[in-house]
Amino acid sequence: KSYIGYDDKGYLWCEELKVVDVLKNVGTSPFFLYSKAQLESNFQAYVEATKGMDAIIGYAIKANNNLNLLRILANRGSGAVLVSGGELLLAEKAGFDLQKTVLNGNGKTMEEISLAVTKGCLINVDSEFDLEHIIQASRQVGRKARVLIRINPDIDPQVHPYVSTGLANSKFGIRNTHLEWFLNRIKQESSFLDLVGVHCHLGSTIKQVKIFKDAATIMLEFVSIIRNAGFHHLQFLNIGGGLGIDYERQGDVIPTPEELVASIRDKVKEAKLTLIIEPGRSIAGNTGVLISRVIGVKSNGNKEFIVIDGSMSEVIRPSLYDAFHWIGLIAPSSGELSKFDVVGPICESADFLGKDRMLPRPEEGSGIVVMDAGAYCYAMASNYNMRPKPAEILVDGKQWKCIRRRETFEDMLMLYDQK
Numbered sequence: 486k487s488y489i490g491y492d493d494k495g496y497l498w499c500e501e502l503k504v505v506d507v508l509k510n511v512g513t514s515p516f517f518l519y520s521k522a523q524l525e526s527n528f529q530a531y532v533e534a535t536k537g538m539d540a541i542i543g544y545a546i547k548a549n550n551n552l553n554l555l556r557i558l559a560n561r562g563s564g565a566v567l568v569s570g571g572e573l574l575l576a577e578k579a580g581f582d583l584q585k586t587v588l589n590g591n592g593k594t595m596e597e598i599s600l601a602v603t604k605g606c607l608i609n610v611d612s613e614f615d616l617e618h619i620i621q622a623s624r625q626v627g628r629k630a631r632v633l634i635r636i637n638p639d640i641d642p643q644v645h646p647y648v649s650t651g652l653a654n655s656k657f658g659i660r661n662t663h664l665e666w667f668l669n670r671i672k673q674e675s676s677f678l679d680l681v682g683v684h685c686h687l688g689s690t691i692k693q694v695k696i697f698k699d700a701a702t703i704m705l706e707f708v709s710i711i712r713n714a715g716f717h718h719l720q721f722l723n724i725g726g727g728l729g730i731d732y733e734r735q736g737d738v739i740p741t742p743e744e745l746v747a748s749i750r751d752k753v754k755e756a757k758l759t760l761i762i763e764p765g766r767s768i769a770g771n772t773g774v775l776i777s778r779v780i781g782v783k784s785n786g787n788k789e790f791i792v793i794d795g796s797m798s799e800v801i802r803p804s805l806y807d808a809f810h811w812i813g814l815i816a817p818s819s820g821e822l823s824k825f826d827v828v829g830p831i832c833e834s835a836d837f838l839g840k841d842r843m844l845p846r847p848e849e850g851s852g853i854v855v856m857d858a859g860a861y862c863y864a865m866a867s868n869y870n871m872r873p874k875p876a877e878i879l880v881d882g883k884q885w886k887c888i889r890r891r892e893t894f895e896d897m898l899m900l901y902d903q904k
């Protein structure tokens with residue numbers, strides 16, 4: 486179900502609020518607008534999908550780290566996937582059960598690892614040096630580290646190379662031919678390490694269930710090898726995140742969490758494993774949109790541009806990955822349809838939100854929506870061009886509230902040595 490969408494007159498709604506009214510009341514733009522019901526319903530889809538099996542749904546905090554949204558997920562029993570000490574501290578603050586969190590990363594620092602060992606997080610082993618660092622940290626902390634080995638299954642997720650992570654030439658995970666070395670080393674240090682599982686993550690924006698199914702099959706072979714090597718209690722199969730969402734808004738083209746989990750459920754249960762799944766985008770992505778205002782419309786002879794106050798500093802995905810986000814007006818318009826590039830005010834040609842979009846010619850000041858901006862948008866926002874990071878607004882039924890205020894010039898100034 487979709488909680489952000491148009492009525493038949495052409496007004497955009499977020500739950501029970503007309504977005505034009507929210508824009509009027511918020512005052513400043515651009516801002517991110519989120520639907521609480523959408524977030525809950527996306528999480529619930531994973532809960533339903535994993536019913537009847539042992540599972541941890543580890544929301545990938547990197548996708549959207551708004552503390553308010555994190556609290557909603559933590560309250561519903563979500564686990565979390567962390568990629569830095571900052572995310573770990575934030576997860577703790579949001580109230581996640583840290584036993585259900587996984588620290589991941591190819592370049593964890595000693596401080597981050599020590600923190601994770603102290604707090605009892607699961608830790609993914611990414612390389613030889615990473616394993617040595619984990620051993621050192623657990624020695625220092627005086628507590629056993631619970632580790633999973635991140636194995637590179639060498640599967641092509643058929644997505645943009647920048648969001649592909651499980652191929653043999655990826656910087657993540659261990660070479661699967663090198664597993665024995667890791668098992669021996671972990672055995673030697675068994676007073677500091679508890680090997681509890683295996684992990685893989687193939688990539689992001691994945692559109693076929695078969696890719697997860699193939700990965701699970703390969704990973705289960707590694708589970709057998711590891712158990713046969715004496716680690717009989719290996720408990721977790723972590724298949725990572727990566728399920729795509731329908732950015733193109735074409736309808737049922739993306740598998741549901743239910744379909745994803747159903748494709749591996751029997752095998753995982755048979756192997757008496759607890760499944761860990763790490764969704765980010767498929768929980769947060771369609772939960773939020775970017776609302777901007779039109780600054781003006783111009784033509785350069787060849788092309789027409791809608792210039793909005795939103796930009797690549799709020800939504801960098803089109804510039805960085807050539808990603809598509811659906812763009813529209815937030816209210817009906819009688820303007821004639823024409824082909825536009827929708828661009829921001831940043832001094833750089835890469836600053837576009839969408840190219841060659843058929844849209845009604847908008848009035849200055851009218852509202853524009855960039856859809857599906859709940860994941861990897863605010864989280865990747867920058868102050869490029871000295872732009873303050875935008876506000877984040879949460880809608881719950883007929884109510885809205887600001888869940889992160891817009892940055893001010895003073896906020897940015899505070900970081901300088903002003904002497």
Ligand code: LLP
Nearest residue numbers: 545686689690726727728763764765766861
């Ligand atoms: N687990 C691991 C180990 C990951 O590296 C990631 C994402 C996830 C889980 C969550 O993946 P998701 O379910 O959100 O696809 N900035 C890019 C996406 C980078 C994803 C990095 N890893 C984008 O905007 O498309």
